[in-house]
Amino acid sequence: SQELEQSPQSLIVQEGKNLTINCTSSKTLYGLYWYKQKYGEGLIFLMMLQKGGEEKSHEKITAKLDEKKQQSSLHITASQPSHAGIYLCGADIRGSYGGSQGNLIFGKGTKLSVKP
Amino acid sequence: NAGVTQTPKFRVLKTGQSMTLLCAQDMNHEYMYWYRQDPGMGLRLIHYSVGEGTTAKGEVPDGYNVSRLKKQNFLLGLESAAPSQTSVYFCASSYGLAGHTGELFFGEGSRLTVL
Numbered sequence: 001s002q003e004l005e006q007s008p009q010s011l012i013v014q015e016g017k018n019l020t021i022n023c024t025s026s027k028t029l030y031g032l033y034w035y036k037q038k039y040g041e042g043l044i045f046l047m048m049l050q051k052g053g054e055e056k057s058h059e060k061i062t063a064k065l066d067e068k069k070q071q072s073s074l075h076i077t078a079s080q081p082s083h084a085g086i087y088l089c090g091a092d093i094r095g096s097y098g099g100s101q102g103n104l105i106f107g108k109g110t111k112l113s114v115k116p
Numbered sequence: 117n118a119g120v121t122q123t124p125k126f127r128v129l130k131t132g133q134s135m136t137l138l139c140a141q142d143m144n145h146e147y148m149y150w151y152r153q154d155p156g157m158g159l160r161l162i163h164y165s166v167g168e169g170t171t172a173k174g175e176v177p178d179g180y181n182v183s184r185l186k187k188q189n190f191l192l193g194l195e196s197a198a199p200s201q202t203s204v205y206f207c208a209s210s211y212g213l214a215g216h217t218g219e220l221f222f223g224e225g226s227r228l229t230v231l
Contacts, residue, residue, distance in 0.1 A: 006158075031218055033218055033219075033220075035220075040225075041224065041225070042120075042206060042222035042223055042224050042225060043159075043206070043208075043220070043222045044222075045219040045220065045221075048218045048219070088158060088159060090159075090220075092218065100212075102147065102164070102166050102172075102212070103147075103149060103161055103164045103172075103174060104149070104161070104218075104220060105160075105161055105174075105175060106151070106158050106159040106160070106161075107158055108156065108157060108158035109158045109159075
């Protein structure tokens with residue numbers, strides 16, 4: 001979706017290095033979701049952020065939400081080959097009445113490769 | 117526990133043919149979604165449903181129709197397939213978004229090729 005921009009589009013890192021993926025929405029967010037997709041497979045839920053300043057962690061993956069900037073960052077510490085895949089952010093855009101619209105739109109994804 | 121099951125997993129169609137993709141979930145979820153995934157385009161929402169008997173358009177609904185006659189099933193139809201509909205289609209379901217974890221449970225995908 002053009003309403004949701006992810007950067008970078010692709011990333012190649014050496015095993016053990018840290019990395020950050022960004023997701024920016026052009027519309028007001030009700031919630032921001034991070035998913036991971038292994039090549040040729042379905043998506044796996046990582047975490048959901050809803051409140052400004054909220055930060056959540058899942059193993060070595062941490063995500064933060066900057067509500068003012070309508071932006072979220074996903075940070076991987078000490079990357080491993082198992083982290084390789086496509087990371088997608090999904091946005092629940094705030095509806096006209098201020099609540100959830102009931103669906104998720106996704107960014108184009110960031111393809112992560114981790115070199116051993 | 118099967119989760120979200122899509123059938124068929126692969127299909128090749130000729131331009132102008134019709135077909136239906138079936139999505140079935142056994143988690144008693146209210147919300148169901150159909151997305152398509154194309155290289156460099158990410159996931160794009162086609163149609164979704166917030167409950168049995170309801171459907172709504174997503175980002176790219178043209179050329180597709182959907183039905184949710186039973187809570188556990190969400191059908192995606194292509195009345196007259198076009199090469200531009202060559203894609204991988206993903207179905208997903210959830211309890212809802214607001215007030216829940218918001219996790220969407222995805223099927224494994226259906227790869228459709230239109231010649």
